């Protein structure tokens with residue numbers, strides 16, 4: 001899940017693994033999985049963020065993409081420019 005962690009020093013956006021609950025600290029270690037949708041239209045069912053391989057408990061995940069691709073496409077879809085805050 002994508003969430004906001006509150007600590008005394010502030011709030012930190014994090015992605016927590018929907019399998020083990022620990023933060024995904026490196027995008028290259030993350031995977032996004034979801035259930036096959038027979039209709040194929042609208043939000044996908046059962047979207048989860050997981051640690052690649054180690055937390056993928058299902059024998060075969062029919063639909064998936066790397067966390068890196070998910071984040072890149074997400075930022076592109078909201079027209080986010082990474083150099084805007086550099």
Ligand SMILES: [Zn+2]
Nearest residue numbers: 017020051055
């Ligand atoms: Zn995990």
